[in-house]
Each structure stands twice: as C-alpha cells, then as structure tokens.
Amino acid sequence: MIKQQTLQIQTRGRGTYDISRQVERIVHESAVRNGLCHLFIQHTSASLILCENADPSVRDDLEVFMARLIPDGDPTFEHTQEGPDDMPAHLRSILTNMDLTLPISNGRCALGTWQGIFLWEHRTHPHQRQVIATIQGG
Amino acid sequence: MIKQQTLQIQTRGRGTYDISRQVERIVHESAVRNGLCHLFIQHTSASLILCENADPSVRDDLEVFMARLIPDGDPTFEHTQEGPDDMPAHLRSILTNMDLTLPISNGRCALGTWQGIFLWEHRTHPHQRQVIATIQGG
Amino acid sequence: MIKQQTLQIQTRGRGTYDISRQVERIVHESAVRNGLCHLFIQHTSASLILCENADPSVRDDLEVFMARLIPDGDPTFEHTQEGPDDMPAHLRSILTNMDLTLPISNGRCALGTWQGIFLWEHRTHPHQRQVIATIQGG
Numbered sequence: 399m400i401k402q403q404t405l406q407i408q409t410r411g412r413g414t415y416d417i418s419r420q421v422e423r424i425v426h427e428s429a430v431r432n433g434l435c436h437l438f439i440q441h442t443s444a445s446l447i448l449c450e451n452a453d454p455s456v457r458d459d460l461e462v463f464m465a466r467l468i469p470d471g472d473p474t475f476e477h478t479q480e481g482p483d484d485m486p487a488h489l490r491s492i493l494t495n496m497d498l499t500l501p502i503s504n505g506r507c508a509l510g511t512w513q514g515i516f517l518w519e520h521r522t523h524p525h526q527r528q529v530i531a532t533i534q535g536g
Numbered sequence: 537m538i539k540q541q542t543l544q545i546q547t548r549g550r551g552t553y554d555i556s557r558q559v560e561r562i563v564h565e566s567a568v569r570n571g572l573c574h575l576f577i578q579h580t581s582a583s584l585i586l587c588e589n590a591d592p593s594v595r596d597d598l599e600v601f602m603a604r605l606i607p608d609g610d611p612t613f614e615h616t617q618e619g620p621d622d623m624p625a626h627l628r629s630i631l632t633n634m635d636l637t638l639p640i641s642n643g644r645c646a647l648g649t650w651q652g653i654f655l656w657e658h659r660t661h662p663h664q665r666q667v668i669a670t671i672q673g674g
Numbered sequence: 675m676i677k678q679q680t681l682q683i684q685t686r687g688r689g690t691y692d693i694s695r696q697v698e699r700i701v702h703e704s705a706v707r708n709g710l711c712h713l714f715i716q717h718t719s720a721s722l723i724l725c726e727n728a729d730p731s732v733r734d735d736l737e738v739f740m741a742r743l744i745p746d747g748d749p750t751f752e753h754t755q756e757g758p759d760d761m762p763a764h765l766r767s768i769l770t771n772m773d774l775t776l777p778i779s780n781g782r783c784a785l786g787t788w789q790g791i792f793l794w795e796h797r798t799h800p801h802q803r804q805v806i807a808t809i810q811g812g
C-alpha cells in the first residue's frame with residue numbers, strides 16, 4: 399500500500415523549521431502500522447534533515463557552521479543571478495540532501511528521542527516549499 | 537510490485553552527468569503510477585545528487601567548491617595508492633551519497649522544475665559506473 | 675512484505691564500525707530475493723555511511739578530514755553541554771546522514787565490490803546505538 403500527500407511549508411527565510419508534527423499527522427492518517435515514510439523536497443535550495451530537537455542552540459550552530467563553510471557572496475561563485483545566497487543554497491542542499499526515509503513502527507515514525515524532522519531553508523528570503531510524503535507499509 | 541534494472545553510465549572523468557532521462561525511461565517502462573524510485577551507485581568514488589538543471593555554472597561552482605573543500609593531493613591523506621584524487625573521491629562520495637530515493641507520481645519522477653538527477657564522477661579519469669534502479673508501487 | 679528488526683551496536687567511541695555482516699544476516703533471514711533494505715540510526719550524533727572496505731587508511735583519512743572540517747571544541751559553538759565533541763557530532767551526522775537505503779538482489783544487498791556499510795560513531799566516548807532495518811520486497 400502506497401499513499402502520497404504533499405505538504406506545503408511556508409518559510410520565513412533561512413533557518414530550520416520543525417515539520418515533525420505535520421509528518422506524524424500524515425503517517426497517522428495513512429493508518430500504516432509498519433513501513434516507511436519517504437520525504438522529498440521539490441527544490442534545490444532547501445533540504446530535509448534530522449536534527450537534535452531539544453536545544454535550539456544546535457540549530458543556531460548549524461547556521462554558523464554552514465555560513466562559514468559556504469560563505470554567501472563568495473567571489474569564486476559564477477552562479478549568482480538570484481543573489482549572494484543563490485549558489486550557497488544549492489551547495490547546502492546538496493551536502494544535506496533533499497530526500498529522507500524514516501521507518502514507521504507501531505503507527506508512528508520510529509525516531510530516536512532527540513530526533514526531529516526539519517526543513518532547512520537555505521535562501522535568505524521567505525519561500526513556499528513543497529514536500530512530498532510517500533507512505534508505504536501495512 | 538518491485539522492478540530492478542541496472543544502468544551503465546560511462547563517464548569521461550570528474551564532473552556531473554545528467555541521468556534524468558535514463559531514470560525517467562526506467563520509471564516509464566515499469567508502468568508504476570505512484571510509488572518510489574530508488575537509485576544506488578555501486579561505487580565509493582562517485583555519487584548521486586539532485587542539482588539545479590538549468591544553468592551549467594551551478595555545476596562548475598560545485599566542482600570549484602569541492603576542489604577547495606577536499607583538495608586533490610592533500611598531503612595529510614594516507615590512502616593515495618590510486619593517485620591524488622583517490623581519497624578525495626571517497627570523501628566527496630560520502631558527503632554527497634550513493635543512494636537517492638525519488639517519489640513517482642502519475643507515472644513520472646515527481647521532481648521539482650529545477651531538479652535534475654546527476655551522477656557525480658569524482659575520479660579524474662573516465663570510469664564505467666553501475667547504478668541500480670529499484671522501482672516500487674502500483 | 676515488510677519486515678523490521680533492530681540492531682544494537684556497541685561502539686568503543688569515535689570511529690567507523692563495519693556492520694555489513696549484521697545487515698546481510700537480516701536480509702538473509704527475511705528471505706527477500708529482490709527489494710530494498712532501509713537502515714535508520716535513531717541518534718543525532720552517529721551516522722550510517724557506505725565506505726571503501728579494503729584499506730583501513732581510508733577510514734583513518736575520514737577521521738582526519740572530519741576533525742579538520744569540524745574541530746572539537748570550536749569556540750564558535752554554543753551547544754557544548756556534553757563536551758567539546760557534542761556539536762561536532764551533530765554536524766558530522768547531518769553531513770553524512772542517519773538513513774541509508776540499499777537494493778536487495780538475489781537475496782543479498784547489491785553492494786559494489788568495495789562498498790561496506792559502516793556505523794560512524796561521532797562521540798569520543800563509547801555508546802550503545804540502535805539501527806532499525808526495514809526490509810521490503812518479495
């Protein structure tokens with residue numbers, strides 16, 4: 399059994415957005431007890447990650463690290479038509495991925511205690527993002 | 537329903553190769569309308585990524601960034617028996633992944649407008665690469 | 675058909691641990707001939723990677739590279755309550771992922787000759803890690 403649904407996530411610009419609750423709702427509605435939940439973001443400048451969900455400073459540190467690893471406005475980048483965050487957003491997305499698959503056990507995503515599901519917006523301006531959830535199992 | 541097929545991709549050395557068309561053909565031939573397409577590269581020195589598919593300068597910038605992050609011939613690397621690009625190729629593959637799962641909707645990979653599927657060859661010399669596609673769904 | 679099983683992996687602290695044999699045993703016991711094997715680590719400070727399995731210097735170089743990219747005790751990190759390796763462990767996990775999907779062909783994981791499945795422990799102290807394997811196929 400395969401069910402597909404699209405999540406619309408409005409971001410307020412660069413940063414991490416906890417989408418665990420929306421994903422759990424889709425899994426719950428699917429009535430799948432054991433299986434897999436695949437998430438896919440249809441963009442090349444935002445990504446999906448699992449991250450520590452308790453201390454917000456983890457996600458602040460993520461931003462600081464990424465901004466240092468891939469600086470906005472790096473003069474070596476040629477692809478800059480959408481601004482200084484354009485190419486960095488592509489690179490950040492590729493290093494952290496656009497797909498994520500989670501096990502479903504007993505009708506819920508079998509996340510560890512400290513794991514949350516986050517959409518990571520890499521563009522500085524707000525964007526509307528689409529995430530396709532595909533649920534499989536029985 | 538699960539169907540498996542192997543793609544043979546001949547690379548001309550380091551660089552990104554758009555394999556979207558080959559993947560779409562396999563999805564089309566499977567006749568799956570809704571499901572998932574899993575791609576797996578059977579190598580540790582090449583990877584699979586989703587990347588912006590319109591402006592080739594994005595992929596030029598990817599190479600420049602990676603060459604700076606993981607320089608060929610870095611003297612701190614011990615694993616150099618196949619040359620200065622040997623260990624960098626392993627590292628690049630691990631940072632960008634050897635597996636990729638895409639949703640299938642209405643008989644096609646549900647990619648975003650700007651998403652293309654690329655094999656990223658990390659060795660400087662040409663290689664024959666194998667990608668296993670596993671299609672699930674109904 | 676979907677089967678789920680949890681692997682318990684005891685680590686001796688930071689480093690890579692070959693779990694290929696344990697994964698192959700689960701695939702074998704599932705009796706699935708063709709399908710997929712999804713692996714998921716329920717932690718945010720350890721990850722799952724595919725890596726060259728022949729020369730141990732590859733994995734030594736991985737550690738050297740990561741320690742340089744994300745130094746323990748970096749004073750820019752705020753999230754340090756569990757020590758100098760706390761935030762680096764989260765970052766390493768996010769860059770290398772907590773999920774991995776492998777094709778199953780002819781009753782075995784269809785890995786390339788040089789591909790091994792490794793749990794990468796990013797904390798310096800030993801930890802008990804849980805990996806959920808979900809096997810699908812027929």
